[in-house]
Amino acid sequence: MIPEFLKIAGGTVYDPANGIDGEVRDLWMSGGKIVEAPSDFETRPARTIDAKGLVVMPGGVDMHCHIVGSKVNAARMMCPEHGEIIPSTTSTGLRYAGLGYTTAFDAAIAPLAARHAHEELVDTPCIDRGFFALMGNNHYIMRAIRQNEPDRLKAFVGWLLGASKGFAAKLVNPGGVENWKNRPEGNARDLETRVDHFEVTPGQILASVAWAADELRLPHPVHVHTLNLGLPGNWTTTLQTMKRLEGHRAHMAHIQFHSYDGGDGDESTFGSKVGPLVEYLNDHPNLTVDVGQIVFGPAIGMTADGPVGHFLGRLYGTKWYSNDIEQETGCGVAPIEYRNTTAVHAWQWAIGLEWFLLARDPWRIAMSTDHPNGGSFLAYPRIIKLLMDATFRKDALAALPAEVRERSVLRDLDRQYSLSEIAIITRAGPARMLGLTNKGHLGIGADADVTIYTPDPDPEVMFALPRYVIHRGRIVVEQGEIREATRGRTLHVAPDYDRGVEPDLQKWFESSYSIRWRNYPVEADTIGESEVVP
């Protein structure tokens, strides 16, 4: 059979992974991949998109969001009044496509409920997707650390990712959630806190799992939501965490929520400590971050950090959902309303932007709102405008309470992101951080995920309404209309691990879980079309 070609002709291409910064080029694709232009000049593409004057980028990659699984579905059930922020799986996929995104990862899935998450992923159209498996409060991991058996731990991480068909190892408030499950007000306030029953510390969990992820050669390193999320003065813990991860690759999630000054009980000392943290990041290429930018308006706090859910529910006096998941994690959900008149919220907004503007290497900082924690991913075009347009940003800052206006370094920052830098933080960078060699770029052999924008003086307009979105070589969006809801693939890993661990593991499993060992792994037929990422 003669392959069918799709050609994008004459677009201005931004493909930073391949060093292409706004060059007029043709792109050919076939069989869902970017291909060489056919050598035979007679070959006509089945379709040509005339992209003259248009901007061509790889499809967007969201590396940290919460879009599927038991916690998202609990939020849908609890908050029908916020259906706009937590829509159905179908709408989620269509909305990502509508924004020019073709890949997204849910950042927090309990392996025990992995089957549920996969069923939702299958029902999320138009994007390739996967999830990070929660293991920061896993009993077997803590046991292996206590018994000083790193090889057992490494094998377990491999087994767990394979069994849940997850993509990466995720730590959420390591040790702290277990303490909260074990006693009222229990938590971990610093890396040396002792975890009840297990005699290990958060610092040990961080270092051990980071090591295991490296040893297993996972495409994405350990993905860390560290202790004290959202609390005043938490920047010291964040810095300690980064230091503790020295010698390993690691990703620090929604760093905005972990960069706060204060904590001495005096509310007026709340503020930004981005300075020392970003300096550390700039000097340590082993680390990457995503921002977790907040946007003013309604949001849903949604986290595996059980005590944070409790904190939010109490702080705002809202309804609160919590779900403790045996041997693995917690889960908290509570609605939030970010107001630009509330000083703490205004600080959070400013702190996120400080991160974007002070991080030196755009390849190591990714766009995220930690959807829906900081607000919907639909806010990305607005955030892009805040980054590209310093005047717009300063006007927005001017509307905030005086203490933020006057104390945030934002007022002195004139940096404006270029289109190429936007392409890095929204697709090329996250794809590289995730270890997805076929995503985030337009080189030969890449997945044919392409977004075509109409240039506009207003970046928000430009990025909110892509002219074309192509997913695996199929046109999903054309002129703002959905053309085809493509099926998408689930991306997961299948690490090699020492199977010798299984008898002990099974024994432990059968004595602790409420389900049988045999019924835990997710089978291939549950996850739809999929791809193992090496």
Added chain:
Amino acid sequence: MDPSRTVDDRRIWPDSVCTACGCLCDDIVVKVKGDRILEAQGACSIGEGHFLGNRRGDGPEAWIHGEPANFDEAVERAAILLAGASCPLVIGLQECTTEGHRAAVELAESIGGGLEVPGVSATILSLQSVGEVTCTLGEIQNRADFVLIWRADPVRTHPRLFSRHVLEPRSDFLPGGRNDRFLAVVDIRETTTLKEADLAIPMDEGAEVEALWLLRALVKGIAIEAEQIAGVALKDWQALVERFRAARYGAILYDGRSNGLSVRGIHSLVRELNERTRFVVMPLHSGGNGVGARNVLTWRTGLPGAVRFVEGQGPLSSDAGLPSATAADAVLVVSGNPMVMDNEPTTEVRRKIPRVLLTGNQEPHPQAAEVVIRTAAFGIETSGTVYRMDGVPLPLRAVVASRFPTVEAVLRSIEHRVRERRA
């Protein structure tokens, strides 16, 4: 993956899931000879009834107006009925797997209909007003040193709940098992469960809400001037509250079918208890896969509870929308119960409405609906994902083959015919 093995002329299915009650025990060893189930090792009496009561259905695959019909005729008739309706409704759905729910959503969309999973509205409403502090059963199994059963009789309705998850198990946290746990039971009548309690509080019928409000007040330290509430002396309620306070990880289990303000009261009480200690709540749901139905419908439509599809719009909520059940002009019931409609409160209204019934029951009533289509028996002849009452998903594996198609296959056939007719 097929985990079964064959010994002599028998096929043995280890770790099978039993859908007879909400426990969804997944450790049943089912032994099958040919198409007959010989044994369901490990199952309780309800579970045994579920597995061993299954007989291969014989007789016609469908009926139209009580007359035997073949599958294609019945599907055609169902499609005409549903596609021609202006306000069709799909209800039931507790007895199929995720695939069936997906097919039901797609069919409802294609006919512009409503979708409803009966039951648990009070639990959802309570979740929507105060939230829910809950856990998976394994947490109760490993940590709960205090359990309160509030007006439920799990010893009878969920026979293995106590031994597998709630009372007996030993764990690193509770090495003494039953001896490390305290069981309190509050009920209005002498139940089997009440007899097992370390603290039994029999209360007056119809006064649950007063009792819950009182408990909440005592937990919050609000003085109440009353000698007795709900027929129980104040000091006895105080004794219960002392037990709440002494708990490290408390759990309150109640009947998932409960209604009214008491559910909100229980959920609020649990939330308030978390100000002092750890507490969780869990509604005890009945068998089948109603939990899965609500989950799938929620993620597929974005809306909890009842939804409806209207031409040119996405799914709309009919929770607070319209009295869809009474307004329907055609109803598709997906159920194992051959006479399901007789159990519905709106029978009188719905009886007049043309109905299609999909049933996995072995002896369906040919006149239960205008069109009756038989499906594989849920939980025995079907595979897929089911959701336990705590939301934990489990793989269901067919242990015997069926003569009849699955619910999803029938729904997709009907949808296919609807689309063909439109085109």
Added chain:
Amino acid sequence: MALLLRRTDESDLPIEVIGVRPDRLRGMPPAEIGRFPIRHGNRTVPLAEVFQIKGDPSDERIDFEGNLRNVHRIGAQMSAGRIVVDGCTGWHLAAQMSGGTIEVSGDAGDWVGAEMTNGHVSICGSVGDLVGASYPGSRRGMTNGTILVGGSAGAEIGRSMRRGTIAIGGACGDHAGLGMIAGTILVFGSCGRYPGAEMRRGTIGLFGGGPVPLLPTFRRAGRFRPQFLALIERELRRTGFAGVDWPSGKLDLYHGDLLSLGKGEIWTREGGGLA
């Protein structure tokens, strides 16, 4: 001249007249009004397919006539003008309205004035559940305005209401004023169980006489002659709320719900409050 919408058929299918309100239709040419899309079962149809249309809404008034029991959302989200219904209506009458007046000669279904922010609704007959209530998940019910019901009302009236007045000439069902934040509910007939559960502030007057079943988390505060009542009585009489027996002597006052702030007031006729 008013716009007259007369329903002529008798089908039971639900009809939703979203957007058919004076502030929206005013100034619209008659042909366009006829084409105005409404929901009929699972289809969208032009207004003229279901209603005979006469007159025009230039004076911001719409009159509904005919079989309206299954016509839902009359006056929902209306911000100004007047709607007069001759007959009984379906659900969500006046829901989320922000201004204007709605008068109904017969009954209305559930969700009358749910989450309304202002305006005036009066219904001569009886109404269903959730008058002035919050929708599922929402934190607030009605935040202002008046709902007057001549007959009886169902359960959970005034759920999470924030401000405004609900007056029921007849009886009301269970959980009146559930979680109410503030505002006033007056009931002149008997009252169902657990009025004022989780109320924070606000006033519930239960004037039907006979025992009122209160939760144990309400505390008797004494017997007084309430000052506010005369004001409300004058105001409601002015708007045509008549035929009820206003209490004249002293009333018993209870404070609650002690579980949530406890600044709510429940007033009953002497000796009415029974736990």
